[in-house]
Amino acid sequence: MPELTPTIGAFVSIEKGRLQNVMDALKAAGYTLVGPTLDEGAIVYDEIEGVADLPRGWTDRQEPASYRLQRREDDAYFGYVVGPHSWKKFLLPPRRTLMRVVKKEGAFVVVDEEEPAPRYAFIGVRGCEMQAIHIQDRVFLGGPYQDPGYRARRQQAFVLAVNCTEPGGTCFCASMGTGPEVGLGYDLALTELDDIFIVEIGSELGATMMRETDWRPAGAFELQQARDALAEARRNMGRQLDTTDLPNLLYKNLEHARWDQVADRCLSCGNCTMVCPTCFCQDVLDVSDLKGETFERVWVWDSCFSIDYSHVHGGNIRPHTRARYRQWLTHKFASWIDQFGVIGCVGCGRCITWCPVGIDVTEEIDAIRGEV
Amino acid sequence: MKAPKRKIKPEKRTKPKLAVIKFTSCDGCQLSLLDAEDALLDVADAVEIAYFVEARDRRLPGPYDVTLVEGSISMPEHIEQIQEIREQSKFLIAIGACATAGGIQALRNWRNVDDFVRMVYAHPEYIDTLETSTPISEYVQVDFELRGCPINKHQLLDVVTSLLIGKQPRTPTYSVCMECKRRGTPCVMVSKGVPCLGPVTQAGCNAICPSVNRGCFGCYGPMEAPNTESLGQHLLDIGAAPGEVVRLFRNFSGYAEDFRLASDAFEEMMA
Numbered sequence: 001m002p003e004l005t006p007t008i009g010a011f012v013s014i015e016k017g018r019l020q021n022v023m024d025a026l027k028a029a030g031y032t033l034v035g036p037t038l039d040e041g042a043i044v045y046d047e048i049e050g051v052a053d054l055p056r057g058w059t060d061r062q063e064p065a066s067y068r069l070q071r072r073e074d075d076a077y078f079g080y081v082v083g084p085h086s087w088k089k090f091l092l093p094p095r096r097t098l099m100r101v102v103k104k105e106g107a108f109v110v111v112d113e114e115e116p117a118p119r120y121a122f123i124g125v126r127g128c129e130m131q132a133i134h135i136q137d138r139v140f141l142g143g144p145y146q147d148p149g150y151r152a153r154r155q156q157a158f159v160l161a162v163n164c165t166e167p168g169g170t171c172f173c174a175s176m177g178t179g180p181e182v183g184l185g186y187d188l189a190l191t192e193l194d195d196i197f198i199v200e201i202g203s204e205l206g207a208t209m210m211r212e213t214d215w216r217p218a219g220a221f222e223l224q225q226a227r228d229a230l231a232e233a234r235r236n237m238g239r240q241l242d243t244t245d246l247p248n249l250l251y252k253n254l255e256h257a258r259w260d261q262v263a264d265r266c267l268s269c270g271n272c273t274m275v276c277p278t279c280f281c282q283d284v285l286d287v288s289d290l291k292g293e294t295f296e297r298v299w300v301w302d303s304c305f306s307i308d309y310s311h312v313h314g315g316n317i318r319p320h321t322r323a324r325y326r327q328w329l330t331h332k333f334a335s336w337i338d339q340f341g342v343i344g345c346v347g348c349g350r351c352i353t354w355c356p357v358g359i360d361v362t363e364e365i366d367a368i369r370g371e372v
Numbered sequence: 373m374k375a376p377k378r379k380i381k382p383e384k385r386t387k388p389k390l391a392v393i394k395f396t397s398c399d400g401c402q403l404s405l406l407d408a409e410d411a412l413l414d415v416a417d418a419v420e421i422a423y424f425v426e427a428r429d430r431r432l433p434g435p436y437d438v439t440l441v442e443g444s445i446s447m448p449e450h451i452e453q454i455q456e457i458r459e460q461s462k463f464l465i466a467i468g469a470c471a472t473a474g475g476i477q478a479l480r481n482w483r484n485v486d487d488f489v490r491m492v493y494a495h496p497e498y499i500d501t502l503e504t505s506t507p508i509s510e511y512v513q514v515d516f517e518l519r520g521c522p523i524n525k526h527q528l529l530d531v532v533t534s535l536l537i538g539k540q541p542r543t544p545t546y547s548v549c550m551e552c553k554r555r556g557t558p559c560v561m562v563s564k565g566v567p568c569l570g571p572v573t574q575a576g577c578n579a580i581c582p583s584v585n586r587g588c589f590g591c592y593g594p595m596e597a598p599n600t601e602s603l604g605q606h607l608l609d610i611g612a613a614p615g616e617v618v619r620l621f622r623n624f625s626g627y628a629e630d631f632r633l634a635s636d637a638f639e640e641m642m643a
Contacts, residue, residue, distance in 0.1 A: 040563075042563045094555070
C-alpha cells in the first residue's frame with residue numbers, strides 16, 4: 001500500500017472481494033448497509049450484511065411492462081441495472097409517523113416526534129439515482145420549509161456509487177445527462193471490470209472507508225478499459241429521448257390528441273409514480289384510537305394519479321385520467337424546471353418497465369413531438 | 373356512498389348500540405371484528421354490542437345506532453328483513469364483498485339458478501331462493517360500504533372510530549398497486565407475468581396476495597374509475613386466454629358493475 005488512505009479524486013484499483021473490507025469499515029463506523037439483493041423475482045434494495053448478499057451473477061432484462069431476472073454468464077457483482085425500488089424508500093420512507101398526540105387532562109400534548117434517523121450507507125447508487133437524490137434534495141431541502149426527517153437521513157447517508165457499464169432495455173440516462181457514469185455527490189464510485197473494481201474517491205469520508213482495504217493506484221490501461229466500457233454503455237441505451245425545448249413542446253401541446261390515446265391505455269394505478277425515484281406526492285393522515293385520546297399523524301406516499309389527490313375545495317381539478325397523465329408528464333418534464341430549476345426525470349426507465357401496460361414516456365413525448 | 377357527516381349521537385348517557393347482522397355469507401367479515409383482539413375490548417367498551425350472534429347469545433331489540441351488515445341478499449325473506457333492519461338502523465354499513473357486490477355466490481346471476489338447485493340438492497323442492505345474489509344497496513339505502521373478502525380489520529376499526537369521534541373515515545379508493553409499492557413488493561405481473569387485478573382494484577387489503585406471489589383477484593372490487601378494458605387487453609397481449617380474463621374479473625366481487633361489464637365484454641369477445 002503506497003499510503004494509508006487514497007486522496008480525494010484518486011482512482012484506485014481493488015480486487016473485487018476487497019469490497020467486503022469497505023463494507024466492514026462502513027459497518028464499523030456505525031452505518032446500516034442497504035443495497036441490491038435478490039427478492040422474489042427482482043433485485044430490490046434492502047438491508048444487506050456484505051458482498052454475499054449482492055445479486056452476483058444475475059442480471060435483469062427490461063422492456064415496457066416486463067422485468068425478468070436472468071443468470072449472467074459471468075460473476076459480475078453489479079451486472080444489472082435498476083429494479084422496482086429506489087433510494088427514496090430510505091430517504092423518504094413510504095410511511096412514517098410524524099408525531100403522536102395524546103389527550104391529557106383535556107389538553108392535547110405532543111408526546112413524540114419522528115424517530116431518530118438511521119445512518120445508511122447506500123451500496124450501488126447509479127448515475128440516474130444520484131441525480132434523483134439531488135432532485136429530491138431540491139424538493140425537500142431547497143426552500144425555506146425543509147423536511148427535517150429527510151434532512152437527517154440525507155445528511156448522514158454514505159453513498160457508494162456504481163457506474164453503469166451495461167444499460168437496460170428501458171434506460172435513457174444518456175439522453176437525460178445523468179449517466180451512465182455517476183455525477184458528483186458520492187463518497188466512493190466503483191466501475192466494475194472483469195477482475196477488479198476501479199474506485200474513485202469522492203470525499204474525505206470515502207477515503208477513510210478505504211483504510212482497511214488493500215488498494216493500489218489504478219493503471220492507465222485499467223482506466224482506459226473503464227472509459228471504454230462507459231462509452232460503450234452510452235451507445236447502448238435501450239431508449240433515447242430528444243430533450244430539446246421540452247417545456248415549450250409540452251406547454252404548446254396541452255390539447256394534443258396523444259393525451260386521449262394514452263388515457264385509453266393508462267390505468268391511473270399510480271405505479272409509475274411509486275417507482276419513480278423523484279416523485280414525491282404525499283398524504284398526511286391523522287389516525288386515532290377508538291376513544292379519541294391518542295392520535296398519530298402519519299405521512300404516506302401518495303400519487304397524482306389518485307382522484308383524491310386532485311380534490312380541492314369545490315371539486316376535482318383533474319377528474320379524468322387524461323388530465324392526470326398530462327399533469328404527471330408535463331410536471332416531470334416541464335413545470336418541474338419552473339418549480340425546482342431542474343428537469344424531474346433522470347432517465348432510469350422504471351416508469352416504463354413497471355407500468356402494468358407498458359406506457360413508455362419516451363414514446364409519448366416523441367409522439368407529441370410528431371416523430372412517431 | 374356517503375361519508376358520515378357528524379358524530380353519532382346516542383340517547384343521553386347510554387353508549388351507542390351496535391348490531392352485526394348477516395345474510396348470505398361465510399361469516400368471515402364478522403370474524404374480522406372478533407379478530408381485532410385488544411381493539412375489540414375497546415369497541416366493547418365504547419359501544420353497546422346489542423346484537424352480534426356470532427359473538428354472544430344476548431340479543432337486544434333495535435333501534436341501533438350502527439348496524440354492520442354482512443352477506444348478500446339471495447333469499448326471498450331477506451328482502452323484508454333488510455328493510456326492517458334499515459328502519460331500525462341510524463347508520464347502516466355494508467361490510468364485505470357479499471354485502472357490497474353480491475359475493476362469489478353472485479356467479480349464479482349469469483346462469484339459471486334452478487339448474488344449480490337441481491344439480492346441488494337432493495330435494496330441490498325444499499329450496500326457495502332468489503334468482504340473483506345482490507348487494508345490500510340493491511334494496512335499501514346504505515350509508516357506507518367496506519369492501520373486501522374479507523374486510524380489513526383496520527379499515528373496520530377506522531370506520532367505527534370515525535363514527536364515535538365524528539371524523540371522516542379513511543377508506544382509499546385508489547388502486548391496490550399503491551399499497552403493493554408502498555410495501556415494496558415487486559410487481560408479480562411485470563416480473564413474472566402473473567395476471568393481476570391490482571391496477572383496477574380498490575386498495576384496503578395492504579396488497580396481501582401479491583406479497584405472497586399471487587395476482588390480485590379483485591376481492592375489494594373496482595377502484596375509482598378503473599380502466600378494465602386496457603388491463604384486460606394487456607392480459608390478452610401477454611398470453612392470457614379470453615376465458616381467463618373473464619374468470620379473473622368474474623370473481624369474489626365479479627358482480628360489481630365495472631367488473632361485471634368487463635367480464636361480459638371479454639366474454640363477448642370469446643363468442
